[in-house]
Amino acid sequence: MGLSIGIIGLPNVGKSSLFNALAKEQLAQVANYPFCTIHPNHAIVPVPDPRVEQLADLGKLERRIHATIEFVDIAGLVKGANRGEGLGNQFLGHIRDTTAILHVVRCFEDPHVVHVSDNLDPRDEIETINLELILADMQQLEKKIEKLSSQVKGDKKMIPVMEMAQSIYQHMSGGKPVFQYPEKEDETFIELTNEMRFISAKPVIYVANVDEPSLKAGNIYATEVFAKAEELNAPAVMICARLEQELVDMTESERKEYLQLVGAEETGLEQIIRKSFDMLSLITFLTMNEEEVRAWMVPKGTPAPKAAGEIHTDFEKGFIRAEVTSFDTFIKHKNWAGVKSAGLMRLEGKEYIVQDGDIIYFRFNV
Numbered sequence: 001m002g003l004s005i006g007i008i009g010l011p012n013v014g015k016s017s018l019f020n021a022l023a024k025e026q027l028a029q030v031a032n033y034p035f036c037t038i039h040p041n042h043a044i045v046p047v048p049d050p051r052v053e054q055l056a057d058l059g060k061l062e063r064r065i066h067a068t069i070e071f072v073d074i075a076g077l078v079k080g081a082n083r084g085e086g087l088g089n090q091f092l093g094h095i096r097d098t099t100a101i102l103h104v105v106r107c108f109e110d111p112h113v114v115h116v117s118d119n120l121d122p123r124d125e126i127e128t129i130n131l132e133l134i135l136a137d138m139q140q141l142e143k144k145i146e147k148l149s150s151q152v153k154g155d156k157k158m159i160p161v162m163e164m165a166q167s168i169y170q171h172m173s174g175g176k177p178v179f180q181y182p183e184k185e186d187e188t189f190i191e192l193t194n195e196m197r198f199i200s201a202k203p204v205i206y207v208a209n210v211d212e213p214s215l216k217a218g219n220i221y222a223t224e225v226f227a228k229a230e231e232l233n234a235p236a237v238m239i240c241a242r243l244e245q246e247l248v249d250m251t252e253s254e255r256k257e258y259l260q261l262v263g264a265e266e267t268g269l270e271q272i273i274r275k276s277f278d279m280l281s282l283i284t285f286l287t288m289n290e291e292e293v294r295a296w297m298v299p300k301g302t303p304a305p306k307a308a309g310e311i312h313t314d315f316e317k318g319f320i321r322a323e324v325t326s327f328d329t330f331i332k333h334k335n336w337a338g339v340k341s342a343g344l345m346r347l348e349g350k351e352y353i354v355q356d357g358d359i360i361y362f363r364f365n366v
Contacts, residue, residue: 002099003297005276006102008102014104014242017241018209021244021268022045044069047067069273104209106125121224134175134178136199137172145162149162178193204232205275215262283297285359287311303352304349318364322347326355329342
């Protein structure tokens with residue numbers, strides 16, 4: 001599956017710095033003025049997974065292919081973005097193409113870095129951006145309702161769609177994002193949301209971007225971010241984007257030592273990916289042959305044929321069975337032959353639900 005995460009926030013909150021660190025390259029232009037990022041920058045980032053390296057080392061294989069996440073650095077939004085302020089309409093359009101949102105909030109004071117507001121207020125930053133996303137969705141839904149008004153006259157089957165569109169619009173009129181709509185399991189809601197690609201329906205991770213001294217214990221600004229995220233039932237992480245950039249060029253041992261010194265257990269990338277997987281209910285299964293080890297990302301609850309389809313559509317169409325073992329079992333017995341000798345290779349059919357860490361060999365016929 002393709003996972004794309006859009007990095008958003010007000011101008012100069014650290015989005016591009018974070019993007020550069022996540023991408024491990026200086027791909028995004030960083031400048032001390034708003035709207036320096038006019039076009040979205042894209043980076044395909046490998047998902048850190050030590051299991052891939054362990055399997056490759058065990059089999060003495062050179063090719064180690066990790067699952068990937070696409071990060072999209074979207075230019076800073078400002079109040080009035082839904083009306084085109086600061087090229088807002090163009091930027092909001094880029095967000096619709098993403099799977100989830102990483103909302104970066106400024107939690108550091110620095111007189112040398114321009115800020116769009118005189119006062120640093122993380123809660124207000126979050127509310128400003130969230131309101132712009134809601135207003136953009138309302139504008140889009142207004143056009144849909146206008147179109148539906150004509151359609152229901154000739155097709156009564158469209159009445160439930162019209163009623164749902166009006167209900168969602170009323171919900172957003174109260175300043176609430178689509179993801180807080182109370183009847184999210186309704187089929188009409190799901191169909192309409194998939195069609196409209198509402199921005200405010202996307203899952204969000206809030207990122208409190210602090211200075212380095214605040215990384216260990218946080219600060220009053222980060223506390224506000226976490227409190228607001230909890231109100232919205234959304235995950236939050238605290239990172240220092242500037243530090244993340246410095247970590248890019250360090251060796252693995254240097255990176256671990258430095259993180260210990262500043263009181264952090266994980267890099268920003270590791271935190272964000274872990275939160276993303278939890279938020280989107282994602283797992284990883286692995287495949288291995290004489291040439292490579294590869295990790296594949298699928299939603300929890302994915303049946304074996306659908307997982308096989310991630311490799312190639314022919315695998316899903318001609319699925320026969322899956323030969324499965326767990327990562328721990330494979331490591332213990334060192335190879336497929338050892339797993340089979342121990343009687344620990346399972347033959348699973350179409351109903352099997354893939355589990356995180358499964359090592360799978362698919363049998364298919366087309």
